[in-house]
Amino acid sequence: MALNIKDSETEKAVRMLARRRGLTLTEAVRQAVHHELDKDELSEEEKERRVAAALARMEALDRKYGIKPAERSMTREEMDDAIGYDENGMW
Secondary structure (H helix, E strand, O other), X not given: OOOOOOOHHHHHHHHHHHHHHOOXXXXXXXXXXXXXXXXXXXXXXXXXXXXXXXXXXXHHHHHHHXXXXXXXXXXXXXXXXXXXXXXXXXX
């Protein structure tokens, strides 16, 4: 069965991947899809290991740069004010 990609951004991305890796378009799509499917099939242990590793890296950066956790979370209104939104969502 044929696959017809009608989105120009997706087509450009597939072509770029194929060109960079010296692959056919079909092989580029196959590898990309298999890569994503493999990520879905990670064991729970592997997912937990990756999350723990990411948290450890973040904690190391916090220590390196002296980042301290916030005492409280910002309210929605405080976030909107910091961004600059008004009651209409405009700047």
